[in-house]
Amino acid sequence: MSILIAVVTLSVIAALFGLLLGYASIKFRVEGDPVVEKIDALLPQTQCGQCSFPGCRPYAEAIASGEAPINLCPPGGETTMLALADLLGVEPVALDDEHDTEPTKTVVVIDEQTCIGCTLCIQACPVDAILGAAKQMHTVIADECTGCNLCIPPCPVDCIHITPVKVEPDTWRWPLPEQNFAAPRA
Amino acid sequence: MTRTTHQLWHFHGGLKLPGEKHQSTGTPIARTELPRQLVIPVHQHIGETGKVLVNIGDRVLKGQALTQPTAYVSAPVHAPTSGTVKDIAEYPAPHPSRLSTLCVVIEADGKDEWIQLESRADYKKMSPADLRNLVRHAGIVGLGGAAFPTSVKLNPGPGHQIKTLIINGAECEPYITCDDMLMRERADEVISGAEIISHALNTAHCLIAVENNKPEAIAALNTAISDAGVDYIDVVAIPTIYPTGGEKQLIKVLTNKEVPSDGLPADIGIVMQNVGTAAAIYRAVFHGQPLISRIVTVTGKGITQPQNMEVLIGTPMSALIEQACGYQENADRLIMGGPMMGFTMHCDSLPVTKGCNCLLVETADQHSDENNAMPCIRCGECARVCPVSLLPQQLYWHASSKNFDQVQDYNLFDCIECGCCAYVCPSHIPLVQYYRFAKTEIWNRERDQQKSDHARIRHDFRQARLDKEKREREERLRKKKDMLEKKKQAEAADKNETEEDPKKAAIAAALARVQDKKAKAADAPKNTDNLTAAQQKQVDEANKRRETE
Ligand code: SF4
Ligand code: SF4
Ligand code: SF4
Ligand code: SF4
Ligand code: SF4
Numbered sequence: 001m002s003i004l005i006a007v008v009t010l011s012v013i014a015a016l017f018g019l020l021l022g023y024a025s026i027k028f029r030v031e032g033d034p035v036v037e038k039i040d041a042l043l044p045q046t047q048c049g050q051c052s053f054p055g056c057r058p059y060a061e062a063i064a065s066g067e068a069p070i071n072l073c074p075p076g077g078e079t080t081m082l083a084l085a086d087l088l089g090v091e092p093v094a095l096d097d098e099h100d101t102e103p104t105k106t107v108v109v110i111d112e113q114t115c116i117g118c119t120l121c122i123q124a125c126p127v128d129a130i131l132g133a134a135k136q137m138h139t140v141i142a143d144e145c146t147g148c149n150l151c152i153p154p155c156p157v158d159c160i161h162i163t164p165v166k167v168e169p170d171t172w173r174w175p176l177p178e179q180n181f182a183a184p185r186a
Numbered sequence: 187m188t189r190t191t192h193q194l195w196h197f198h199g200g201l202k203l204p205g206e207k208h209q210s211t212g213t214p215i216a217r218t219e220l221p222r223q224l225v226i227p228v229h230q231h232i233g234e235t236g237k238v239l240v241n242i243g244d245r246v247l248k249g250q251a252l253t254q255p256t257a258y259v260s261a262p263v264h265a266p267t268s269g270t271v272k273d274i275a276e277y278p279a280p281h282p283s284r285l286s287t288l289c290v291v292i293e294a295d296g297k298d299e300w301i302q303l304e305s306r307a308d309y310k311k312m313s314p315a316d317l318r319n320l321v322r323h324a325g326i327v328g329l330g331g332a333a334f335p336t337s338v339k340l341n342p343g344p345g346h347q348i349k350t351l352i353i354n355g356a357e358c359e360p361y362i363t364c365d366d367m368l369m370r371e372r373a374d375e376v377i378s379g380a381e382i383i384s385h386a387l388n389t390a391h392c393l394i395a396v397e398n399n400k401p402e403a404i405a406a407l408n409t410a411i412s413d414a415g416v417d418y419i420d421v422v423a424i425p426t427i428y429p430t431g432g433e434k435q436l437i438k439v440l441t442n443k444e445v446p447s448d449g450l451p452a453d454i455g456i457v458m459q460n461v462g463t464a465a466a467i468y469r470a471v472f473h474g475q476p477l478i479s480r481i482v483t484v485t486g487k488g489i490t491q492p493q494n495m496e497v498l499i500g501t502p503m504s505a506l507i508e509q510a511c512g513y514q515e516n517a518d519r520l521i522m523g524g525p526m527m528g529f530t531m532h533c534d535s536l537p538v539t540k541g542c543n544c545l546l547v548e549t550a551d552q553h554s555d556e557n558n559a560m561p562c563i564r565c566g567e568c569a570r571v572c573p574v575s576l577l578p579q580q581l582y583w584h585a586s587s588k589n590f591d592q593v594q595d596y597n598l599f600d601c602i603e604c605g606c607c608a609y610v611c612p613s614h615i616p617l618v619q620y621y622r623f624a625k626t627e628i629w630n631r632e633r634d635q636q637k638s639d640h641a642r643i644r645h646d647f648r649q650a651r652l653d654k655e656k657r658e659r660e661e662r663l664r665k666k667k668d669m670l671e672k673k674k675q676a677e678a679a680d681k682n683e684t685e686e687d688p689k690k691a692a693i694a695a696a697l698a699r700v701q702d703k704k705a706k707a708a709d710a711p712k713n714t715d716n717l718t719a720a721q722q723k724q725v726d727e728a729n730k731r732r733e734t735e
Contacts, residue, residue, distance in 0.1 A: 172281075177616050
């Protein structure tokens with residue numbers, strides 16, 4: 001009799017936990033692929049497409065599935081490549097020679113005198129960093145601009161220009177001291 | 187009262203450095219001549235930049251606010267004298283980056299005419315919040331060099347009962363004597379300021395810590411305390427050891443308490459203010475004067491007559507050098523701050539700011555060339571002297587190879603950049619510069635990360651919006667199609683109503699078509715081809731008859 005009670009109790013408990021687990025797996029399902037999320041978090045989100053993928057997330061997906069190497073993102077430079085190598089536990093791959101290891105950050109400005117208000121640049125901007133309306137002057141919100149330059153080709157009057165981001169004393173970085181060891185003096 | 191019996195503790199490491207203080211304490215604090223033109227950087231403190239309130243061409247009075255704080259951690263700047271705003275533009279700032287910042291340029295009119303000043307000698311009737319506000323609008327920041335807005339420090343936040351106020355008069359860095367001279371000459375202002383801060387913090391105990399190499403200052407403070415008749419302020423003479431004036435180091439020496447690594451002194455019931463800040467608070471409360479001047483030590487082997495002077499904020503450094511009878515022949519470099527923690531300035535036309543406690547002119551033989559650095563020999567000297575008990579050699583190693591995660595594991599951000607490690611390093615490695623490099627690099631990466639996270643959100647948002655618009659467009663299209671379909675059906679239904687049932691109608695139509703055909707076939711006789719005109723006529727007539735019958 002007591003054996004029966006034990007068996008029944010255990011079966012009930014097992015069934016309950018089974019249900020619980022089943023419920024948990026539905027309720028707490030992780031949306032998307034966590035590796036893709038992690039890779040995407042390291043990419044600079046410039047959304048410029050220079051990696052030959054239509055944005056950072058598609059590139060992240062390609063890296064995760066092993067279709068793309070980790071050195072294709074010029075805006076991220078060496079920093080991003082090394083971070084990716086670290087995350088994925090793979091060997092670092094050198095960047096293309098034509099790309100700087102530490103790219104200068106840029107934003108674009110619209111020459112407001114020349115702009116004809118065609119709204120083409122707004123449609124091209126992946127982060128909604130341009131403000132304007134049809135036949136009105138357009139302007140770039142510098143704080144939101146990622147410097148992807150995607151708005152430049154569509155502009156029919158070439159009034160969008162690239163400018164480097166200004167360094168303020170608060171954002172200035174100390175240089176790494178040069179390590180040119182002098183020979184010990186006699 | 188000096189309690190000679192106050193128990194003291196030690197912090198780890200530290201250095202006994204040659205004081206070099208006597209050069210600049212021989213003469214009283216000098217007044218500087220009113221410069222013709224003052225350049226006042228809008229951003230002179232830690233925190234947010236204020237909003238400029240004046241326009242080019244405006245006449246301003248001495249003490250008039252030029253900016254308005256924009257955030258909680260922010261401080262305004264004020265016109266140091268009366269005159270005209272000549273320019274509001276970027277001018278070179280006294281910062282190691284050599285970059286320019288927004289400055290208000292005032293051309294002095296020589297009248298030095300004050301704004302309406304209001305004394306609040308009755309400050310004891312004010313609430314702590316009102317007092318904080320007064321200090322905030324007087325633009326007072328920490329005058330020990332860090333330039334952190336004082337009003338923020340006066341608000342320890344809910345749940346923090348401040349048991350001890352420490353007034354920092356240690357002034358441990360060699361050469362600098364501005365606090366020493368202030369305590370000697372204006373001890374009453376310091377004590378008054380300490381009383382005001384105690385009131386604002388509701389603290390019943392205050393310690394003024396002074397290194398024991400300043401007996402004149404200690405004596406002056408004690409006299410001022412007994413003159414004022416306050417019983418809760420004690421002057422404590424502490425051993426002269428660098429960097430005992432560091433906030434956490436001084437707290438350790440006086441109380442044996444450790445401030446948590448990522449915490450504030452307020453977390454352990456302590457607030458610390460510099461003596462100069464206390465005096466500035468006194469002036470703001472008792473005389474209504476905002477912070478428009480400070481005492482600067484102009485000293486060093488490269489200066490002809492080292493001395494302290496009271497300087498209006500915005501005065502060019504060159505004017506101070508001139509007043510100190512100029513450079514010596516072998517002067518080599520100008521440093522803002524002391525020899526251990528100061529920054530080399532690239533020219534002397536830069537303005538004096540609130541955080542500028544000392545102008546030090548070194549001679550060529552005084553500093554070792556950074557290019558003389560040699561490889562680390564792992565002697566461990568640096569770790570022995572580090573007042574924060576860090577491992578400077580490991581920090582150096584990881585910083586120079588850009589291992590920014592590891593360098594933080596070794597508590598890089600606890601480093602106070604005191605320079606003890608670099609001072610003792612037999613290989614002359616500019617260690618602090620590596621730490622500064624690593625710190626600013628890590629901050630930069632954090633900013634980048636924030637920016638890219640922000641961009642991701644905006645991109646996802648835009649994507650979601652585009653998707654939504656697309657869905658909506660498709661929805662509209664589908665609806666239109668549906669409507670068209672319905673319209674067609676409705677028209678068809680209209681027809682059907684006249685012919686009752688579509689099936690029946692179809693059959694009827696088919697039948698009608700058949701009959702029509704038959705009738706046509708019947709109508710068309712087969713022998714009517716090739717008729718003559720007469721025959722045709724007859725047929726026509728016959729047909730006519732048939733129809734009329
Ligand atoms: S190149 Fe880099 S920043 Fe540009 S879309 Fe590709 S991953 Fe994003
Ligand atoms: S404004 Fe131009 S450069 Fe800036 S994010 Fe938008 S598309 Fe890119
Ligand atoms: S594409 Fe060029 S012209 Fe058209 S709205 Fe943008 S900036 Fe103006
Ligand atoms: S003091 Fe200099 S040489 Fe000695 S261990 Fe430290 S960094 Fe290396
Ligand atoms: S500079 Fe930093 S690491 Fe060097 S002794 Fe001072 S606190 Fe320690």
